[in-house]
Amino acid sequence: MGNVLVIAQILDGEVKKSTNCAVSFASQVASFLGGTYSIMALGDDLSGQTEVLSKLGADKVLLAEAAGLDENLAERWMPIIEQAIKAGGYQVVVSPSSSTGKDVFPRLAYRLNAGMASDVIGVSQDGGKVSYVRPMYAGNVNGTVQIASDVEVVTIRPTEFDAMAPVDGMSPVEKVAVPDAPEILGRIQFKGFEKSVSARPDLAEASVVVSGGRGLKSEENFKLIEALADLLGGAVGATRAAVDAGFIHNDFQVGQTGKIVAPDLYVAVGLSGALQHVAGMKSSKVIVAINKDEEAPIFQVSDFGMVADLFKVLPELTEEIKKVVK
Numbered sequence: 001m002g003n004v005l006v007i008a009q010i011l012d013g014e015v016k017k018s019t020n021c022a023v024s025f026a027s028q029v030a031s032f033l034g035g036t037y038s039i040m041a042l043g044d045d046l047s048g049q050t051e052v053l054s055k056l057g058a059d060k061v062l063l064a065e066a067a068g069l070d071e072n073l074a075e076r077w078m079p080i081i082e083q084a085i086k087a088g089g090y091q092v093v094v095s096p097s098s099s100t101g102k103d104v105f106p107r108l109a110y111r112l113n114a115g116m117a118s119d120v121i122g123v124s125q126d127g128g129k130v131s132y133v134r135p136m137y138a139g140n141v142n143g144t145v146q147i148a149s150d151v152e153v154v155t156i157r158p159t160e161f162d163a164m165a166p167v168d169g170m171s172p173v174e175k176v177a178v179p180d181a182p183e184i185l186g187r188i189q190f191k192g193f194e195k196s197v198s199a200r201p202d203l204a205e206a207s208v209v210v211s212g213g214r215g216l217k218s219e220e221n222f223k224l225i226e227a228l229a230d231l232l233g234g235a236v237g238a239t240r241a242a243v244d245a246g247f248i249h250n251d252f253q254v255g256q257t258g259k260i261v262a263p264d265l266y267v268a269v270g271l272s273g274a275l276q277h278v279a280g281m282k283s284s285k286v287i288v289a290i291n292k293d294e295e296a297p298i299f300q301v302s303d304f305g306m307v308a309d310l311f312k313v314l315p316e317l318t319e320e321i322k323k324v325v326k
């Protein structure tokens with residue numbers, strides 16, 4: 001029997017959907033191990049999130065509250081999580097593969113002398129062990145790995161796991177003791193958190209994404225992408241080439257070194273479909289591509305393709321959709 005601990009992702013007082021995805025992953029792993037899963041949250045004051053977290057079917061919800069924890073500093077979070085894992089005897093600890101997860105979890109694995117599987121996209125049971133599937137070589141190969149250490153440290157790609165829906169009943173809530181801040185914090189200063197503000201949905205969680213590439217040719221032309229995204233209530237995405245050319249801020253980059261997205265609809269406009277871009281969007285449910293080059297690799301992964309000049313068809317498409325979308 002082995003139990004699983006999920007570290008919740010909270011931003012601006014909101015429990016992120018990626019937490020629910022990590023919880024559904026944890027519930028599968030716990031069932032393989034014949035154990036239970038618990039959820040741990042860290043923050044200055046978690047009174048606003050406790051109810052949401054306690055409706056996710058967990059064995060218990062652990063709250064670590066102390067001034068400064070909202071800063072998400074890995075140096076501050078890590079010893080608190082380490083202590084909770086040791087006290088609870090958890091076998092598997094999981095977090096979304098967010099910037100916090102990527103920052104905290106490798107350090108945690110080191111401290112626990114544990115093996116780690118990052119960016120996990122699938123899970124199965126193999127004898128008494130859990131097998132984790134993770135992309136390698138920019139998504140060209142999927143590796144299946146098992147972790148041999150007593151504690152298994154895992155980050156998951158949230159887009160690959162359904163979000164756990166709220167359940168009836170409430171999990172018991174426990175406050176955990178927060179160890180004193182480690183000495184290293186005396187040498188680190190939190191300066192601030194700059195969040196990109198947008199009226200559009202969060203790129204990583206949007207159900208529609210309209211992305212533009214180098215084919216857009218300018219920042220001004222990206223307004224064509226924005227117009228279609230707004231019409232569909234979607235987010236705007238971009239390729240690295242478009243970002244590097246200064247057409248759009250790198251917050252919008254989709255791909256291996258950008259955001260990983262898996263919307264219901266992904267519209268790819270004037271982008272070639274390079275491996276590193278496709279690595280970040282290939283799990284989208286429906287992919288529509290517009291490219292003037294019929295040989296463009298994006299057509300190999302798209303469900304619908306239009307070989308056309310984007311400057312002609314994109315405004316026409318937007319006008320036609322306007323007629324049917326209120």
Ligand SMILES: Cc1cc2nc3c(=O)[nH]c(=O)nc-3n(C[C@H](O)[C@H](O)[C@H](O)COP(=O)(O)OP(=O)(O)OC[C@H]3O[C@@H](n4cnc5c(N)ncnc54)[C@H](O)[C@@H]3O)c2cc1C
Pocket residue numbers: 212213214215216238239240241242253254255256257258259269270271272273274275276277280290291292293296308309310311
């Ligand atoms: C380590 C590494 C990491 C990387 N990470 C990422 C990443 O995270 N995300 C990412 O996107 N890239 C990433 N890249 C870059 C990637 O390899 C490509 O260079 C990039 O994705 C290409 O962007 P693009 O498709 O916009 O440009 P291009 O490849 O230049 O494609 C432009 C496309 O627009 C089409 N086009 C041009 N004009 C029109 C028109 N008028 N109408 C219709 N179509 C038109 C062309 O036919 C062409 O297919 C990475 C590269 C490396 C080496």
